Amino acid sequence: MLRRNHFAFTMLLTLSILLLPLIGQLPAAHAAQQSSKIDSVLVVDVSNSMDTSDKDKIGNEAMKMFIDMLSAAGDKVGIVAYTDKIEREKALLEIQSDADKQDLKQFIDQLNRGPYTDIAVGVKEAVKVLQHGADPAHEPMIVLLADGNNYLNKQGSRTQEQSDQELNEAVADAKKKGIPIYTIGLNADGQLNKDALAELSKQTGGKSFVTASADELPQILSEIFASHLKLKIVPIQSITANGSYQDVIVNVPNANVMEANISLMSSKPVDVKLFDPSGKEAAIPSDDVQLSRSKSYSLIKLLQPAQGDWKLQVKGVAKDKIDINLVFNYDLELAMDPLSAQAYKKGDKIEISSYLTSNGQKLQNNALYPNMNAVLTVKDLDTGDTKEIPLNNLGDRFEGAYEIEDKHEYELKVRAEEKSFYRETEPVKVSAKPGGSGGTAAAGSAEAEEKKPFPVWAVVIGAAVLAALAAAAYFILAAVKKATRGFVGQMVIEIRDENTGEKTYPQYKKLTAFKGKFTLHQLLQLAPELKETEKIVFVPSKGDRVMLKNGSAGTIEKSGRAVDASSGLELKTGDRITVPLSNVDKTVLIEYLV
Template structure:
């Protein structure tokens, strides 16, 4: 009965998708990225060679700053640390709260070093994580922090040629899928392999950065964040602290700023106060102002700030150098008005209009347009030349024209920018070449032919009824599956051993029968809720198919099987006699689990 119901539901869904594509002309392809949200994978080399490049683990602080800058609105972030294997990884999770950010930052703090390094391993895994967890409506990005050098384990049989081949395959895959890789070369010891890192960035449409001191990493990560989301880092000020509260002016240029991220780089802790344009002190932290701190930075995120002149007071340790920058987050896109579909040729003048939009609506904000400049970008696809033409800011949009210079094929787009952000329209193809001269508007019907409109088929009614049936069936199926999942029983038992990594002492195996539980059981429960194992509360076991066990990990624990780190954030199947090792981050102990059927 259930099998038939599932088959019927699948068939109804296929019918609905087909009807939807007929109604809308959709091709069922992925939606274009909006550019305002991102799916980011941060990849860091944690081999021992990095001890000289990043002695104080500033790379960790930089990654945490990147996390803090993201908006709490559907961004996804994943983390990878690698040597010649994947040491730790956190599959992409959606950032919906400060708690989500704190979970990611705690994971970053738990990263540890390893002996060897193979850059191909990190890049390949980053592509896999994006494939598995990205949102098609978000803008994908990979950020790689490394020195670009390999140090392979001779005993493994792995050669440099094998690594190079695997790296090139991963680069091509990232390029084909539109995954830009931004590379940051750490060169404190002068041993940076620029060639490899530049190649990775160039061939995937990312950017390469180089630094000889890890202290500049937060600034570089800020630039990458801004560049990828078409924002700009706005320099505010830099000064040497005198030990007293020093005033800093913060200007919010318009009412369309969604978030203002103020980063305060300093080597010592600072105290901050914030005053709105009316002079009233704003409590930090609060619903409007979020505060993040680390050993390398302090960050304030003002949510939907009021337009006007704000004041920031910063009190640092005497003689400490303080650098303050700001990045605005905007929920804005730039859209070009449609151009008439007709046959084009050299000499034709095409009017061009574009405007900023938010949530599909044009933005009517003179303050937003006040300082903006716009350019028409022209790419001649026939001879591969490019040019730019300034167009007019009307106060509510941008207007200009494109005069076709030759019978070529062109791609045109509009770019608009001010001091804090820029946006570009989707490119538009204008084909005035001989091959494209046949593209014209439809020919009218011959004279005398009956042109009376036929009575349209009631597609809308059909679709509404079909969708209603589908929704009811889906709801029933969902409720049934939830009930079955919550009441599904376990098979077998698990054996648990606890090892003290400092002394090597191992506990006697504890056998836990699973048939007493329904739906799911937490590892913390099986460890008798001992306080020192509190982090295992987010390690969960679920009953699987065919007498298997599913493990999910939402904690900072590291889970290994056969010496390889597993990504079990989305669940991993354990079969009869499988043995896993769960390394705790809060105490230097490991839990070995054997699944026995």
């Protein structure tokens, strides 16, 4: 069998090498690495100094609003509360239901204050959480709420120099991993270290905000959410409540809107009714309409809303000002066709064609294009000069050309926008220097070789053979590996004391050291009081998943419901389970991450 496996692998490798030059000729679009999904960590200073910066804990309300604005399913969010140590932490949780959001908001309500402050501790831990649990296909981000000041324990060994060094290392790590840090400086007591927070954001590509009133935090969080996903807040005229229902029109501009977040900021209770474009009243809440309330805001989330004018009826307390904002979420990217040749010289024209994609495919619904404008941004990397060239909107794509102006290197990207969002392509570098290697995408030249006919059938036949051999090799290799299959990823373990409600600090248990199977008791370091978990066994499963088999008399809960795991419960990355223990008043909380 091993010989057959070796033969299959050799054939696969040989064909891959032979077909690689042909595959390289296949047309491909260069799209920005954008995603409509977010992996975020909310970092909040819970030191005593925040009692004056945010005495009413409106920062907590803002974090709740941010959580409510996240997608109804798929986004991940974690929470780090710090003083001069990590006071409480919530590992990245994948939002799968409204119950998950409620769990996070309840966690925020349980945060308490502490005596000291060390901002490096919070930032470093947030980067670590994203490093271990973020989805590579999602957009990572950190949101930091603080006054920017440190207050270290004078009786401790920690120095300001050590804190500064650790913070610099954490920021450099975030920058390297493409994690922007958005900072919100709270300045109610006039003690804000504005420059320190602004520098954190500047170095990592985030944005910095300052407020003297915590009441402005929900608006700021909306701006951060929109900025990170390349969206725009669509303001709706504020109203002054009169005690009766007042009509507000919310226009959903096209059928590509995944979600519409309507936020109503008010310090007093607000009642709402909603009518779809046909005039039919929509139930709130329902399968397509979610409603979240807090003491400072109400948020209505429309899922896959119909295009057209929705009527929102708002009733507030007389004379109360109600600010209303609208943020759409789109599953859209902007792609640019590859350029056409390898060499460049001064005077060459580079033809540009760009278009929208959805779920990796060219957008079929062209209703968005009439309201959009697009420009080609050209940056001269030798001089630093930047210029914008308007592109023609052809109804289903944007087209234009750029003429090389000098023997320099350039960076090109397309930006397209309308009133509620914008998108950008991945930057493409090109060179017109003598002996230059051209760009990461090919561009035209009068001296380029004449194009040869594209060998379509050779590629099709070769790809078919390659696919067949790849499938055969896959099954053979799978059979060989089955007996000694290992694990990937890690388990995040927390233990909750049911008498006090307190949780232990999250422990990240890497699984790569195990082969074949392991028990929950092993993950819990064989603690005698937790011996009843020794019959809960984990074995490898397909596709980087783990199979849990419960041989104990206890129950396993997932999403708040008891599940029968006696014959196996498959866990994929992001899945969370709880294991209530019967012999002690404790519950084990587990999240599987790859």
